[in-house]
Amino acid sequence: MLRKIRIALATIMMLMVTLLFLDVSGVLHHYLGWTARIQFLPALLALNVVVIVALVVLTLIFGRIYCSVICPLGIFQDIVSWIHGKRKKNRFTASPERRWLRYGVLVVFIAAFVAGIHSLVALLAPYSSYGRMVTNLLLPIYQWGNNLLASIAERVDSYAFYGVDVWMKSLPTFLIALATFVIIAVLAWRGGRTYCNTICPVGTILAQLARFSCLKVYFDADKCKACSLCTKNCKASCIDFKTHKVDYTRCVTCGNCIEKCNFGALHYGHPKASVQPVSEEKPNADQARRAFLVGTAIVGADIALAQAAKKVDGGLAIIEDKVPAKRSTPLTPPGSVSARNFAQHCTACQLCVAKCPNGVLRPSSDPMRLMQPELSFERGACRPECVECSTVCPTGAIKPITVAEKSSTMIGHAVWVKDNCVILKDCVNCGNCARHCPAGAIMMVPSDPNDENSPMVPAVNSAMCIGCGTCEYVCPARPFSAIYVEGHEMHSQL
Secondary structure (H helix, E strand, C coil), X not given: CHHXXXXXXXXXXXXXXXXXXXXXXXXXXXXXXXXXXXXHHHHHHCCCHHHHHHHHHHHHHHCCHHHHHCCHHHHHHHHHHHHHHHHCCCCCCCCCCCXXXXXXXXXXXXXXXXXXXHHHHHHHCHHHHHHHHHHHHHHHHHHHHHHHHHHHHHHCCCCCCCCCCCCCCCHHHHHHHHHHHHHHHHHHHHHCCHHHXXXXXXXXXXXXXXXXXXXXXXXXXXXXXXXXXHHHCCCCCCEECCCCEECCCCCCCCCHHHHHCCCCCEEEECCCCCCCCCCCCCCCCCCCCCCCCCCCCCCHHHHHHHHHHCCEECCCEECCCCCCCCCCCCCCCCCCCEXXXXXXXXXXXXXXHHHCCCCCEEECCCHHHCCCEEECCCCCCCCCCCCHHHHHCCCCCCCCCCHHHHHCEEEEEEEECHHHCHHHHCCCCCCHHHHHCCCCCEEEEXXXXXXXXXXXXXXXXXXXXXXXXXXXXXXXXXXXXCEEEEEEEEEEEC
């Protein structure tokens, strides 16, 4: 019963977390956003005391059940291990704890966080690792399926679905997500919870609390027949049937060992004082029933490039793609307060990137901010009425803001590049930037102050500009916009 309950809860949690990243409608985060906020590291960074205390209490009562029921990366490992278990049964053996590696990684993780090496922190964060895998590998497949349904619906005059652009937002992040998927899948295939119990810093922290949990898996030595089935089915390799001991720091209370024991020698509860060898059960969660494959979508870039190549102006000329502007200071989302605050709290889970309806958020390729989102305006602008990213961020890197606050938050300012402007370069009338600026920060003025009949060019009032990027997006100059947004280290209010 313990195992069945754990599998049911883990299945529901896995589906909800995955759908949160895959949702193209922008609606599900209102109902499923809590699944991101109850993850341990995001809650810790957001100083969400209620969630942190709840997870600590949960661990002190039930053991490391967080790793097998709440953490999506832990559940993913169980899925992979379960699939392999269908082919090769009773394949695990008891092994000692690799303390030097386990605590070494935790020390490196803490040191990287304190030193501000946020790329390394993001690489080791379990929830963020899973988010990157879903966003980069599974989301393109989901979007192509959505677009297929939209195409079919259109033919029958239905608007139940609408098409979305499928494109690669960052090649380095995609490659990291692919490498993460391969490494974790291989480790789970070969050794079950190897990654969870030797590398994951969250698992190591919770392991110390699990030592003192009230409810544990323990042996009834009188009933044990030394059949070794508990050890051979423990994906955490933490059960030694010979000595009747369980390593509590690695056990995730999955219930597999209890189910496999044919003699009733294993129990889950509070060990009695008379039972001297207070041993524990195996920690690997055996996720039956969740066999949907996460990953193997590696062709997003080619499709996106092929679609981009087909963009034409009235069927007469191919529209050249814009080249991203080179900004001295990157643009961080409204609500991030400052570049420093954003860098310190963001774990690069890619949830805001997946949820951005305007296509302006994408992972950075800068080694110091690797995979952390930044704004770029080749495919859209950061609309003043949109606060989607601030509503989904679970770590406090982007704080919740209202539409009114968003409309008056200055994240950057527009800069006009005279040499790129089509007004002077191609001798045509334009004014797109001034017409579309939602803040009224751009006006057209004579290019020659002494000649009112000279071509009208844009002039930017930096005191009014909020850095939304509308001007950069609508600028017709190719491949470099004639106007771009330079970021601010510290955001301010109009």
